[in-house]
Amino acid sequence: MDQARQSIAPDLSKRLRAHKQSAPLKVRRSPLLRWRTMARVALRMMLHDKLKMAGTLAGVVFAVVLANQQVGTFLGLLHKNTMFIDNAGADVWVVPPATPQLQFGEPMQDSVLMRARVEPNVAWAEPLLYGGANLKRMDGGSQPVTLVGTRDPHKVGGPWNLVAGDVDNLRMPDTVIFEDAERAKFGGINLGSVRELSGRKVRVGGFTWGLLPFGPSYAFADYELAREVLRTDSDQLSFVLIKVQPDVDPSSVARSLQLRIPEAKVLTRDQFKASTIEYVLTSTAIGVTLGSSALFGLIVGFTVVALMMFSSVLDNLREFGTLKAVGATTWDLSKLLLIQAISYALVGTLIGLALVGQLSEAIRSPQLALVLPPALYGATAVVMTLLCIFASLASIFRLRKLEPAMVFR
Amino acid sequence: MIRSAVEIAGVTKAFGKGPNTFYALRGVDFRVDPGELVMIVGPSGSGKTTLLSIMGCVLSPTAGSVHLFGERVSGRPESELPRLRLSYIGFVFQGHNLISSLTAAENVAFPLQMRGASVREARREAEGLLERVGMDDKRDALPSDMSGGQRQRVAIARAVAGSPPLILADEPTASLDAQTGVLVSDLLRELAVERGHTVVVVTHDNRIFHLADRVVHIEDGQILRSAA
Numbered sequence: 001m002d003q004a005r006q007s008i009a010p011d012l013s014k015r016l017r018a019h020k021q022s023a024p025l026k027v028r029r030s031p032l033l034r035w036r037t038m039a040r041v042a043l044r045m046m047l048h049d050k051l052k053m054a055g056t057l058a059g060v061v062f063a064v065v066l067a068n069q070q071v072g073t074f075l076g077l078l079h080k081n082t083m084f085i086d087n088a089g090a091d092v093w094v095v096p097p098a099t100p101q102l103q104f105g106e107p108m109q110d111s112v113l114m115r116a117r118v119e120p121n122v123a124w125a126e127p128l129l130y131g132g133a134n135l136k137r138m139d140g141g142s143q144p145v146t147l148v149g150t151r152d153p154h155k156v157g158g159p160w161n162l163v164a165g166d167v168d169n170l171r172m173p174d175t176v177i178f179e180d181a182e183r184a185k186f187g188g189i190n191l192g193s194v195r196e197l198s199g200r201k202v203r204v205g206g207f208t209w210g211l212l213p214f215g216p217s218y219a220f221a222d223y224e225l226a227r228e229v230l231r232t233d234s235d236q237l238s239f240v241l242i243k244v245q246p247d248v249d250p251s252s253v254a255r256s257l258q259l260r261i262p263e264a265k266v267l268t269r270d271q272f273k274a275s276t277i278e279y280v281l282t283s284t285a286i287g288v289t290l291g292s293s294a295l296f297g298l299i300v301g302f303t304v305v306a307l308m309m310f311s312s313v314l315d316n317l318r319e320f321g322t323l324k325a326v327g328a329t330t331w332d333l334s335k336l337l338l339i340q341a342i343s344y345a346l347v348g349t350l351i352g353l354a355l356v357g358q359l360s361e362a363i364r365s366p367q368l369a370l371v372l373p374p375a376l377y378g379a380t381a382v383v384m385t386l387l388c389i390f391a392s393l394a395s396i397f398r399l400r401k402l403e404p405a406m407v408f409r
Numbered sequence: 410m411i412r413s414a415v416e417i418a419g420v421t422k423a424f425g426k427g428p429n430t431f432y433a434l435r436g437v438d439f440r441v442d443p444g445e446l447v448m449i450v451g452p453s454g455s456g457k458t459t460l461l462s463i464m465g466c467v468l469s470p471t472a473g474s475v476h477l478f479g480e481r482v483s484g485r486p487e488s489e490l491p492r493l494r495l496s497y498i499g500f501v502f503q504g505h506n507l508i509s510s511l512t513a514a515e516n517v518a519f520p521l522q523m524r525g526a527s528v529r530e531a532r533r534e535a536e537g538l539l540e541r542v543g544m545d546d547k548r549d550a551l552p553s554d555m556s557g558g559q560r561q562r563v564a565i566a567r568a569v570a571g572s573p574p575l576i577l578a579d580e581p582t583a584s585l586d587a588q589t590g591v592l593v594s595d596l597l598r599e600l601a602v603e604r605g606h607t608v609v610v611v612t613h614d615n616r617i618f619h620l621a622d623r624v625v626h627i628e629d630g631q632i633l634r635s636a637a
Contacts, residue, residue, distance in 0.1 A: 028525025048510030
């Protein structure tokens, strides 16, 4: 460099001989390249201030964990109330009138079953008994159960998630399958234990895991045994469960059946689930309670992200002014902040969902398991991206007002 | 007739309104020829930085006209100013104003990429310029890992990157010690000569006046005299 310096004479005449730049530089319009340039600066700025990045990510992670934990709990509770409908194996349900959800109710006459079986497009129709019973404990106390009686437990209304015993055990006399998580409440029962169920001696033939609705846990028995325990007349039943022929729309069968059985309510599986969910939402405060907690998480996350991003902009105001002075537009700086917001959202969502997954496994129990469907993961990413973009708006408005002349002050 | 690099006619800049109006510039006429290195000097608050800001299209005049290389830049909508800055101007700021999260090479490459150069092209030119200013061993260093003089060299490389016809420098030696200040000013001059840039420098530093082709004195928002 010294050589170069010595080779240049300081006189004006030599400089005037040199080539003079006088034409404006060509500025190539390339939106993609601009995005790429601003993305690079955005990410470098994020990584440079690690403390702020960690703080912002913590806000996103907090929102993701709290919101997903609450929504997962809510879905888990809904699942408790609808899992039997999902696993009963029926496309269409015939239930007593004024049955808003899966619940004990006045039994129906078995003529309903006959009329269901003659309906075209019905592959099979089976009766189900569903009612409350009490298991007498050795200490003299009792514990309620929801007893399900089925003629063919492999086909309709049988137990699932068995951890001991076998579904076929229900074909053995006086055998009932109980919920494993309730064994202590039942006073300590094991396979082969003999207890009294609503005054009828029964033998424990197996255990399920996690079949705990809002009410008493499920217990499964053969249809005739359940009839005796529930003291239901031989011409009565709780529900009729129907499978439609392949490639037939269950809702069309349900409509036809409703005309044929006007004294009952005929619902497709989806309609029955929706009705049950609606009942839970409207008759309990679960939705409001968990929903407000999830909203709180989102609000806290939004506030943290907005404050952190705004604070970061204020800290780097001179640098943003410099970027403007050397040719970046307000839109270019907005791109920079949007890229940062989206990056925070996606990275925070990934970390948050990983934590929620771990949390879900850690707290998983028969009483409560978080339900985190893949759609919830996708929705979380979308919601957090929108949240972070909205959170960046205050910073974008601040940069809009930033005058590049401030770099000379 | 040679077209002026900068032509300012009757430029006034007022800040505030009503009785609180402050006139930073009062009907300034000013011209810089292509290839010229002009220094604007004057006491604090004399209007020299305001004049530089108006030349740099980062501040609009209240009245008067500004032309850069024959193109009128005053009175243009604000949305057009970034393009004008990219087309005509390279800046050297008082406090170097490098982006702290970008390396030396990335700082120099930034205006090139804003003008549409590919990442590879910009990187190549940036590395060449850093070599030219004696900073090739710091190309991947962050500004925080450089001395004041080194940062200002990188800032000069950024200003001349892409060879904009006009370089505007605001107190480029203010934050440097005497020796480094002279070295950096020398470098700015060398690059201007080599590459044919027109340079306008605002400075208080009389140790670098000898590098100028012309020194313009400004006071109370008016040009007092211009001396070769």
